[in-house]
Amino acid sequence: MRHPVIVGIDGTDASHDAVGWAAEEARLRGVPLHVVHAWLGETLNAPAGQVTRQTRDAGEEALGAAREQARMHSPGLEVTTELLDDYAREALFAASEEADLLVLGARGSGGFSRLLVGSTSLHLSVHALCPVVVVHPREARSTPGGVLVGVDGEQGGEEVLTFAFEAAGRRNLPLQAVHAWSYPLVSGPGHAFPAVYEEERIAAERERMLTEALAKTMKKHTDVEVAVIAVRSSAAKLLVTLSEAHQLVVVGRHGAVRGPLRRLGSVSQAVVQHAHCPVAVVPLG
Incomplete structure (x- = not known):
């Protein structure tokens, strides 16, 4: 039996x-949807612009x-709900x-308008035991884009590729x-920038490395049209920019914990916070 898709809500436009x-x-996916709401510590807007604590009834x-x-969006979908007496x-x-x-x-009910991604969503992106999708709102497009996946060819990431292909x-x-690469910074006298032809070679x-990294997963998903691109760029900047023309961005998350956000990684963290479309964060290993 397959597990459900679980969505956490707080009553905001983001949820x-x-x-x-x-x-x-x-x-x-052909699985049930389970909607959960943890009300302890949550807030809601009250008359006169006040903020008050959430209640079980709310x-x-x-x-x-x-x-x-959910039922109107996907008629026939099995939908269950659960109210949890706990913190989100x-x-x-x-x-x-x-x-x-x-x-x-992407945004929560905590009232911090300057945060691009709510603290709960960011925390779960780092620590959840399953893949997490953070949904950024976006304007409807007449020609929808596809799925975008960032690939670090030197560190594998089969789980990320499988998620993206599926x-x-x-x-x-x-x-x-996509794979982003960059030259080392110039470190001193005598360290010239590489020639243009060397950039083309790299x-x-x-x-080629990217295509090899994809080869195994591509054989299992021959129905998916794939394009590969390696660009001299910052990985975070590249993925955030390209996200504007896609429906979903898929990035990886490493398992080792070294600080509160370390295992999300600087690139994945930037994409989660700044992407123009939903972002899937997939645990590695």
């Missing part, structure tokens, strides 16, 4: 976006609205153990695999 995305994903109301939204981080971390995928809105295959979308070599 509304997350429910819609999660309902579609659950339908495509949580039940938010769950009911999310259930109806702890509750969603525990839920991730029984999930195929955990889906969260996501593209379920949606009948093309997949673009780019070709990196594309």
Whole structure:
């Protein structure tokens, strides 16, 4: 029996976006959608611009609205809900153990308007026991893009590639695999920049490496149209820029913990916070 797609909500516009995305994903995967709300510590807007603590009744109301939204979005989808007497981080971390995928809105109800991604969503991107999708709202496009995956050819990442290929295959979308590379900085006198022809040679070599990294997974997903590109660029900048023309970005997350956000990595962290479309963070190893 496959685990459900779980979406965490807090009644905000961001969680509304997350429910819609999660309902579609659950339908495509052929699994149930489980909507959860942990109400302890949550806030909601009150009259006169005040902020007050969330209540169980408000949580039940938010769950009911999310259930109806999911059913309208994906008729026939099995949708269950659960109100948890706990704090969001702890509750969603525990839920991730029984999930195929955990889906969260990019912004929370904590009231920090300058945060591009809410602290709970960022925390779960780092620590959840399953892949996490952080849903950034985006304007509808007449010509939807495909799935974008960042590849570090030197450190493998089969789990990331498998997730990306399966996501593209379920949606009948093309997949673009990208690898960013850069020259070492000039360190002193006598260290000149490489010639232009050397840049072309390195780019070709990196594309070859990228194609080799994809070869095994491509054989398992022959129905997915794949494009590969190796670019001299900052990886984070490249992925964030390209995300504007895609429906989903897939990045990896390393298992070793060295500080509160270290295992997410600077590139993945930047993509989660600044991408223009939903971002999937896939645990490695």
